[in-house]
Amino acid sequence: MTFSGLSPAEALDVLLAGNQRFVRGVPLHPNQDAVRRSELTAGQEPFAAVLGCSDSRLAAEIIFDQGLGELFVVRTAGHVVGPEVLGSVEYGTNILNCRLVVVLGHDSCGAVAAARAVVAGEPPAPGYVRDIVERVTPSILAAQAAGLHSDSEMIDTHIRHTVDLLLDRSRVLAEQVAHHHVGVVGLAYHLAEGKARLVTSRGLPETTTGDTPTHAAV
Known part of the structure; x- marks a missing residue:
C-alpha cells in the first residue's frame, strides 16, 4: 500500500478511515512486517506529519492504523510549539513532502489540566x-475569555491555538498552505472511544466533523 501523490484532503481521508477501523476494532496493521522494514532502508515518503501530545495513550500509528514510513511524528507534552517543533514540521513538509500536517490533541490532557490549575491560582510546576x-496558558486564557470552561472546549481551543501558532510562526508552512500544497488540521482524540474528531482545518476543502471520510474513500 502506497500513498504517494495524495492531496491534503485525500491524506486526511486515509487517516480518518484508519481511525474508523481502529474504533471498530478491525485494524489492518498495514506495512508493519519485515518486507516493509526492508523497503524503507532506501528512504521514507510519509504522507502526513503529526504533531501530537506525548501522552502514552496517543500513539498516532496505532490510532490511525498506519504502518512504518507513513507518518512523520513529532510529540511534545501538550503539543507545545518551539523552534525544534517548527523545524521538524517544516522538514516533514518541505523535505519529505508530507501533504498534511495534523495537530493531535486529546481529552484529559495533563498539560491543559496543569495550565488550568495555574490560571486558577495554584503554584506553577x-x-x-x-x-x-506557560506555553499552554494562552489557550486557557483565550477559552475563558470566550466563555468556554468545559474540558472539551479547553482542548479544542488549545488545538486551534496550536494550528494558528504553526502557521503564524512558520513562513514555510504558511506559504505551502496558501499554495494548496499542504493542508493543516486539528484533531481531538477521545480516549474512551478511540475516535479522532475534526476541530479545525486550513487549506482543505470544506470538511465535516471527522466522523466519516470526507473526500476520497481509501
Missing part, C-alpha cells in the same frame, strides 16, 4: 514543566 504549562 517546578523545572522545565513550568515552561510547558
Whole structure:
C-alpha cells in the first residue's frame, strides 16, 4: 500500500478511515512486517506529519492504523510549539513532502489540566514543566475569555491555538498552505472511544466533523 501523490484532503481521508477501523476494532496493521522494514532502508515518503501530545495513550500509528514510513511524528507534552517543533514540521513538509500536517490533541490532557490549575491560582510546576504549562496558558486564557470552561472546549481551543501558532510562526508552512500544497488540521482524540474528531482545518476543502471520510474513500 502506497500513498504517494495524495492531496491534503485525500491524506486526511486515509487517516480518518484508519481511525474508523481502529474504533471498530478491525485494524489492518498495514506495512508493519519485515518486507516493509526492508523497503524503507532506501528512504521514507510519509504522507502526513503529526504533531501530537506525548501522552502514552496517543500513539498516532496505532490510532490511525498506519504502518512504518507513513507518518512523520513529532510529540511534545501538550503539543507545545518551539523552534525544534517548527523545524521538524517544516522538514516533514518541505523535505519529505508530507501533504498534511495534523495537530493531535486529546481529552484529559495533563498539560491543559496543569495550565488550568495555574490560571486558577495554584503554584506553577517546578523545572522545565513550568515552561510547558506557560506555553499552554494562552489557550486557557483565550477559552475563558470566550466563555468556554468545559474540558472539551479547553482542548479544542488549545488545538486551534496550536494550528494558528504553526502557521503564524512558520513562513514555510504558511506559504505551502496558501499554495494548496499542504493542508493543516486539528484533531481531538477521545480516549474512551478511540475516535479522532475534526476541530479545525486550513487549506482543505470544506470538511465535516471527522466522523466519516470526507473526500476520497481509501
